[in-house]
Amino acid sequence: MKPELNVALVGYGFVGKIFHAPLIQATPGLRLHTVVSGDSGKVLADHAQVRVVAEAQAAFADPAIDLVVIAAPNAVHAPLALAALAQGKHVVVDKPFTLDLAQAREVIAAAARADRIVSVFQNRRWDADFLTLRSLLDAGTLGEVSECHSHFDRNRPQVADRWRENDQPGSGLWYDLGPHLLDQAVQLFGMPDALFADIGRQRQAAQADDYFNVLLRYPRLRVMLHGGSLVPAHGLRFAVHGSGGSYLKHGMDAQESALRLGRLPGEPGWGEDPRPGELHIAGRDGLAVGSVDGIAGNYLRYYQDMHAAITQGQPPPVTAQQALQVMALLDNARESAAQRREIDCVDP
Structure with missing residues (x-):
């Protein structure tokens, strides 16, 4: 396997421009070779050396491309991944992996037939706060955990005119942020026994869901995602x-x-958390309160591990089974919210 892999990035909206392109460029052994976009001027203003094509198939058919990264709207994740795999490319798909578990299984089966790696971009496994929490749990600092509240809130009363907030497949806050919080919860605690979800629209002009509160039930532990x-x-x-x-x-x-x-x-200070966490340790004299300096975050680890998976045969940073787990829980939550009842969860 050649040491430098050529990457085609499909989509140059916010996610492609802010997350994927810079991380690909910063990863040793990866080269941003092609960008699929209808706005070549926008791309070339940031990356003058890349090739820009308007159609994804032109990138997929290029024998120079080794890895395809899909940062297009959620509704086209599965068809684009299938098309790239059919051309023998390794594939990274931004979250959510697909629209549902059935599509996810289809993509993973296609990757197996093509003998190629497919992975989903779960960059928030390398958030400073998550890495710090994981280290505390691994060390047993908090003892047996009974409750975990994981929030990703915003104050955006105005509805924006963008596909993520329009009424279309794959839009809404649950598809946008739910995959992050679900993946982190499963990484920390494993698959839950059941879940109950409240997903809805709170803003007056909302066309897609803009609120969720999901309870993951374990034998004793309760995890709340909001x-x-x-x-x-x-x-x-x-x-x-x-x-x-x-x-x-x-x-x-x-x-x-x-x-x-x-x-x-x-760069100096990259990934350092400017706001330490609080650690409240229970003792005979009450709570001892101290600060917890965060472990530095590092989104680059995702693409470093992806390069190692392709060139050295190491496991990908997010495996197919882990992608299926999150997709199953996304589906479970949508079913729970629609039926207003608890749904049993099964590891796919």
Whole structure:
């Protein structure tokens, strides 16, 4: 396998421009070779050396391309992934992987037939706050965890005219943020026994869901996932309570803001959390309160691990089974919200 892999990025909207293109460029062994976009001027203003094509099939048919990254609207994730795999390309799909579990199975089966790797971009496994929480749980600092509250809230009372907020397949806050929170929960605690979901529209002009509150039920543990669009004080990220204490974290991971500003991984201070968490340790004399400096986040790990998977045969950063688990839970939550009842969860 050649040491440098040529990458075709499909889509140059917010996700393609802010997340994928800079991370691909910053990963040793990856080269952003082609971008599929109808706005060549926008792409070339940022990446003068790349080839820009208007149609995805032109990139898929190019024998120089090794890896295709799909950052197009959610509704076309599955057909684009299938088309790329049919041309023998490895594939990364931005979350959500597909629109439903059936589509996910179809894509994974196609990857197996083509003997190619397919993975979903779950960059928030490398958020500073998540890495810090995981280290606390691994060390047993919080004891047996009874509750985990995971929030991704915003205050956006005005409905934007963009596909994510229009009434179309794959739109809405649950498809946008649910995959992140579900993936993190499964990484920490495994598949739940059941879930109950409340997914709805709160803003008057909303065309797609802009609110969710999802309860994941384990034998003793309860995990609450929450996303809202009308939350003025939207600082809470994690509140985790266990027999040994609590971990509270406010503020979002800083990497997205840094990428928006044009900064790149590897710069001094990259991924450092500017707002330490709070650790409340239970003792005979009450709670001892201290701060927890966050482990530095590093979104680059996803593409480094993807390069290693293709060139060295290592497991991909997000496996097919992990992609199926999140898709099953996304489907379970939609079913629960529609039927207003708890749904049993089965590991796919």
